[in-house]
Every structure is written in structure tokens, then in C-alpha cells.
Amino acid sequence: MKIAILPGDGIGTEIMAEAVKVLGCLDLRFEMEEAKVGGAAYEAHGHPLPPATLALAKAADAVLFGAVGDWKYDKLDRPLRPEQAILGLRKNLELFANFRPAICYEELTHASTLKPEIVAGLDLLIIRELTGDIYFGQPRGRRASPDGAFAGADEAFDTMRYSRPEIERIAHVAFQAARKRNKKVLSVDKANVLETFQFWRDVVTEVHAQYPDVALEHMYVDNAAMQLVKDPKRLDVIVTGNMFGDILSDEAAMLTGSIGMLPSASLNAKNQGLYEPSHGSAPDIAGKGVANPLATILSAAMMLRFSLNQEAAAQRIEAAVKAVLAQGLRTGDIYSEGTRKVGTREMGDAVVAALKAQG
Ligand code: IPM
Numbered sequence: 588m589k590i591a592i593l594p595g596d597g598i599g600t601e602i603m604a605e606a607v608k609v610l611g612c613l614d615l616r617f618e619m620e621e622a623k624v625g626g627a628a629y630e631a632h633g634h635p636l637p638p639a640t641l642a643l644a645k646a647a648d649a650v651l652f653g654a655v656g657d658w659k660y661d662k663l664d665r666p667l668r669p670e671q672a673i674l675g676l677r678k679n680l681e682l683f684a685n686f687r688p689a690i691c692y693e694e695l696t697h698a699s700t701l702k703p704e705i706v707a708g709l710d711l712l713i714i715r716e717l718t719g720d721i722y723f724g725q726p727r728g729r730r731a732s733p734d735g736a737f738a739g740a741d742e743a744f745d746t747m748r749y750s751r752p753e754i755e756r757i758a759h760v761a762f763q764a765a766r767k768r769n770k771k772v773l774s775v776d777k778a779n780v781l782e783t784f785q786f787w788r789d790v791v792t793e794v795h796a797q798y799p800d801v802a803l804e805h806m807y808v809d810n811a812a813m814q815l816v817k818d819p820k821r822l823d824v825i826v827t828g829n830m831f832g833d834i835l836s837d838e839a840a841m842l843t844g845s846i847g848m849l850p851s852a853s854l855n856a857k858n859q860g861l862y863e864p865s866h867g868s869a870p871d872i873a874g875k876g877v878a879n880p881l882a883t884i885l886s887a888a889m890m891l892r893f894s895l896n897q898e899a900a901a902q903r904i905e906a907a908v909k910a911v912l913a914q915g916l917r918t919g920d921i922y923s924e925g926t927r928k929v930g931t932r933e934m935g936d937a938v939v940a941a942l943k944a945q946g
Pocket residue numbers: 670673674833
């Protein structure tokens with residue numbers, strides 16, 4: 588089992604250290620190799636995704652990824668910015684299926700800004716298409732406006748597009764995931780306005796014919812954003828495009844109290860995967876030892892489950908995380924009165940201790 592370890596920038600290195608520590612005490616043999624990515628790679632090699640890092644990721648069974656980005660790189664040309672590393676990995680490894688669960692842990696019900704009865708027991712799964720849509724559509728760029736309303740001005744443009752095979756494969760992923768859960772899928776689009784998403788709706792409906800045991804509902808993205816905060820427990824599997832998925836998954840994360848708790852998996856057709864916390868590099872708290880490592884630790888659990896075929900080990904990690912929450916340990920992002928505030932390393936150590944206590 589070969590794992591590429593890409594800590595990245597900001598809190599990435601701190602949280603990754605804890606996840607590696609947790610993996611190290613599982614009595615499994617991994618071959619782990621670390622490489623620089625994002626701003627760290629730009630500093631060292633002049634590129635956010637150096638060829639050696641990409642080659643390592645491609646050769647691995649799975650990639651465990653921290654986070655990339657820092658405001659100090661905002662002025663670089665786009666191809667050199669840290670975000671290009673994660674976009675490049677997604678595209679090059681064809682990681683088209685992004686799983687972003689939003690689970691509200693019982694102990695953290697009160698960490699959400701929503702009323703406890705709205706979020707208690709929440710367990711939903713956003714499946715975001717990750718290699719298409721306006722993120723990657725061509726052409727894109729800036730130009731002097733040729734004619735028409737903006738004549739004489741300059742303009743910028745991106746292209747929203749989806750091909751039939753791209754929609755079909757993510758629809759299959761969603762229906763199959765729903766079969767293992769509550770057998771219902773909500774497909775989110777903007778079919779009332781966008782040609783791309785009318786096509787999305789049509790193709791998802793066609794694929795659904797192969798899954799008569801799964802209920803399919805369609806919803807416009809603006810309404811979905813509203814339903815997510817109004818009555819999120821009505822929802823289960825949500826499938827959507829790259830950009831809507833980006834936005835809705837952050838919204839869903841906040842239902843659970845903290846984005847610092849949420850793992851994610853990005854898979855290709857071979858079940859090779861990239862696993863990363865749903866949160867970013869948080870440069871404001873980087874190096875302070877206060878970041879929550881649980882999202883990365885839970886991402887490692889997802890990696891064991893989806894790419895490394897180690898379901899038992901995945902469950903052990905998830906149980907250990909629940910145990911430390913039950914013990915009342917909290918990093919700052921999930922702290923509330925009556926619990927004990929701990930730092931990044933202490934949280935990682937507590938997960939290790941809980942794993943050992945399982946015997
Ligand atoms: C995410 C992030 C990325 C995205 C950025 C960093 C490119 O926001 O993983 O959700 O927009 O996909």
C-alpha cells in the first residue's frame with residue numbers, strides 16, 4: 588500500500604503530522620513518501636505541482652493531502668498559484684468523484700450555529716463532480732470585447748460545459764452511493780437558466796432509469812442552498828456539478844459545527860484516490876499548534892476504506908475520533924463551555940491513545 592503524503596501549506600504540515608502518527612499505530616504496513624505541494628513546492632522548486640510530486644501521486648495507491656494556499660501568493664500568475672496544485676492533481680489523476688460527507692457528531696450538536704433540533708443526527712453526503720464544469724471549461728481568459736454591448740471595454744470569460752460521459756459517470760457514482768444509504772438522490776442544477784444544467788438534468792434522469800430502487804429528486808441550486816439550512820435532515824445524497832458542489836459543500840460543512848471535522852475523498856475510475864480535509868490552509872492560525880487535525884485523520888480513514896480496502900482499520904479510526912469527542916477534548920474551532928481545549932498535537936495523541944485502548 589503506497590501512500591503519497593502531501594502536507595502542503597499553512598496548517599497542512601501540522602495536521603498531516605497527526606494523521607501520519609495515527610496511521611503509524613495501526614499494525615498495517617504502508618509505504619509512505621512525502622513531497623512538497625502548493626506554496627511550499629513553489630518556494631522550493633518554482634512550481635506548485637512539480638513533476639516529481641505529480642509522478643509520486645500517480646504512482647501511489649492513494650494520496651493524503653493537507654491543504655494549500657496563502658494570501659502571499661495571490662499576486663502570482665494563476666498557473667503558479669498554490670490552488671493550481673490541487674486542481675492539477677484532480678485533473679491529472681482524473682479524480683472526478685468527490686465525496687464530501689457532512690456528519691453532525693452528537694457531541695458537537697451545540698457547536699453548530701443552527702438550532703440543535705435542525706442538525707442533530709445529520710448525516711448527508713455531497714457528491715461533487717470534480718474535473719469538469721466552469722472550473723476546467725475552455726476557452727477562458729481576458730480580451731478586448733469584440734463588439735456588442737461591451738464594445739471598447741475589456742472583458743473576462745469562463746466556459747461552463749459538461750459532456751454526456753462526464754455526467755453519466757458521476758450520476759452512477761451517486762446512485763450507487765445512495766444504494767448503500769437511504770436510497771434517495773437529490774440532483775442539484777440550474778436547469779431553469781443554464782443550458783449546461785438542463786443537459787445535466789436530462790442525463791441524470793436517463794441514468795436513473797437503471798436505478799429504479801433509488802428515488803431521484805431535482806432541485807435548483809438556489810433552492811437547495813435554502814433547504815440545506817431550513818431542513819437539512821430531509822436530504823441524503825446530493826449530486827451536483829463542480830462549482831455548485833464547491834459552494835454547497837462549504838454550506839453543509841457549517842451545519843456540522845466546524846469544517847475542521849470534515850474529511851473528503853476524490854476518486855477516479857480505478858478507485859485511486861486523493862484524501863483531504865474539506866477545510867483550507869488557514870494561514871491565520873498556521874504554526875500555532877491549534878488547528879483541528881480530525882478532518883485529516885478522518886480523511887485517512889476514508890483512504891483506508893475506499894482505496895486501500897482496509898474497512899476494519901477505517902472503522903477503528905472513526906471510533907477513536909468519537910471516543911476523544913466523548914472524552915470532551917476539543918480544539919478551538921469546536922470548543923464550547925464545559926469541554927477541554929487542546930492543541931493539534933494533543934488531539935492527535937488522544938486519537939492514538941483511543942486506538943490503543945481498543946486493544
Ligand atoms: C475546494 C477548494 C478548491 C476548489 C480551491 C482551493 C481550488 O475550495 O476543494 O473546495 O474550489 O475546488
